[in-house]
Amino acid sequence: METYYNLNTIPEFNHSVVTIGTFDGLHRGHQEIVKKVTTLGQVLDSKAVLITFDPHPRHVLDHGTKLPMLM
DSSP states (O other): OOOOSSGGGOOOOSSEEEEEOOOOSOOHHHHHHHHHHHHHHHHTTOEEEEEOOSSOHHHHHTTSOOOOOOO
8 A cells, every 4th residue: 555645746557446535434335435446456457546635625624623533
């Protein structure tokens, strides 16, 4: 697993399977999404990519509101 914190540092991928969302905890629903993306990436011989946000969009839009973590 690689982690990138800046769009400018992400290498170019020829083939990828991508999911994007506010993954505010890896509960069962999020685990299933990650599993599907990684499985499909393996089947297609592609890079599995998960894009999320830090800080959480609600934190930015609600100016510092504390959000509960879902687990």
